[in-house]
Amino acid sequence: MLGSGDVQTFDFAALLEAMPDAVVVADMQSRIVYANASVERVLGWAPAALVGQHLHAIQPERLHEAHTTGFGRYASTGERKLFGSPIRLPALASDGTERDVELNLAEITGPGGERLVMGVLRDLRERVDLTAVLDDARLVEHERAARAAADRSRAHFELLAAVSERLAASLDPEVTVQSVADTVVPAFADWCVVDLLRDDRTLETVASSHRDPRLAGRITELRSAYPPNERTNPPHPIYRAIDGGASIRETVSPEDLARRAVDARHLAMLNELGIGSHVVALLATGGRIIGAVSLVRRPGREPFDDDDTSTAEGVARRAGIATENARLYRSAEQAVEMRDRFLAVASHELRTPLSVVYGHWELLARWLRNDPAASTRPNAKKIETSVQRLGQGVDQLRRLVEELLDVSRLAHGNMDLRRAPVDLTSVVRQAVDDASASAVTGRLSLELPDGPLFGQWDAARLGQVVDNLLLNALKYSPGDQTVEVALTRSGGRARLRVTDAGIGIPPDETESIFEPFNRARNASAQHFPGLGLGLAVSREIVTRLGGRMWAESEGEGRGSSFFVELDLGDPGDPSPPAATDVGAQR
């Protein structure tokens, strides 16, 4: 370090020579008495060539007059108009070109005590260059920041994508939220808790995760020993987020933590888990807040910032939707399960009383048939009609119960099918005969192929399918219309077509009518009786037998055709066993 006492002995001449700026000293007559080495670099003049010249030598001509005036005034009056602050002006280089320079002026005293003026000229091109260098540095910095932002943004999306992927993998609500907790720890947060809001506003911790697996259990312990409280001042952050309807991001100091802790054990637990900053993001579905995801970073890690908050919100949004989906799925599943159980119980329980009614009706019919005096009794005709109606009702009831039971079997996958060689033509003929006999109205026309159509099918179940199609066709046709039944063979397949001229099927419902309990709009609207089970059961039977079943209709009021296609099997082929059980659960 240079002391003030050393200044006298300091070699100022060497300092001037070493300066990067051009230094020119002139006397009061504007005559240059000194120029340093940098003059050559800045203005192109050899220093020695400048000494003795007028200052005009380094000034563009258009400034000469102003110089003469200004310098003259200074020399005579001492007025230092241009001293003290840098002036930017053009200087004349030795090659006659102009250079932008910054000029600083100072008055010094010469060796003989005379007044001299020193000008320091800084080449602005160099400054410009320097600025460019600075700009480059700034650009690099910008680029680095942009890259960091891009990295963060990529991390943000990667995290959200990972969360989405994990959520999509399961419909179990517990698995769902736990997978969220596991995905965000440790990359995004050091630990994480997912709480669902109960109706009484208490919180149920449904998932938690900590970067230190040994501490994962400690979170649950903390929640049960010190459940988040909304009556503290301030309330627990989760409640503040819920009440404010927005996420909360906070940096938490050790003092904050000490203030929030209920007692020493609480504080110890919080410290063990570590809280330096946290974000509480709300879980919401359909505008309703159902819980919160709390994300925590331990002290020493960079605290959460605004970008992190929006990432946390993205995570919570996905988790909220997935949780709701899982809940809906589960309740739908429960409803289906309940329906199936109901079906099984109902159809089972209905069978015994139905047996009683059926048995006694049969008994009655037998007695009437076998009683030689029956026809001579008074009201004989009425009694006969009554017993007949009773029989029709019982039959209908029996069919419904049978369908209910079949649907329940479908639901549990244990419909019994027994395959054996069956001639489809005889099944169809029998069904048509039965339907013709019981049909109160309507007629049936039957077209059969020349020979039998054999396949490995379940005769009783196929009979059920054909019965169902014929009964439907008669039910949905106006009185005297003919129902066409055609069985044909095409290649290795048998095709049954049942066509009626009835109420038809709306175009968008030719598929949905095959779903259980689903009936065409017009069928329900016109109060045709039925549960909407027959077609569902029929299609299932046909499908299980390896065939397919579908419906076609020109539209409402324009009739319908139902088709069943089944693969024919060679009855002489010894390879398939004569009778095979093909039930799903055997």
Place this chain on the structure above:
Amino acid sequence: MILVVDDEPSLVEAICSVLEDEGYSVTSARDGLAALHALHDGLRPCLAILDLMMPIMSGWELRAAMLADPNLADIPVAIVSAYARGEMGILQPSAILQKPFELSELVELADRYCGTAAS
């Protein structure tokens, strides 16, 4: 003699009526245990018509007891049930009548196992 084991009196009534009309003698029990007592007392029906769901002793238990007793194992048993046929293999029934069944099926069974003559 045909034994009908069922806890539903009106169904027993219908079954008994039609079989008696056909000339068979019929006796009935309201549950498995009562039937088992009768069998232990020496009743040897040509056919036992058995409901499965009954109080005190179910048809399943009665059938198991019958199969375990060499004196009773060979008595022909027709199971009357709302269950699917596939579930009843272990009961080794001679026949299965799925509710609701036709009385004519019952008569056919009686004819097959007890002959056309009244026993």
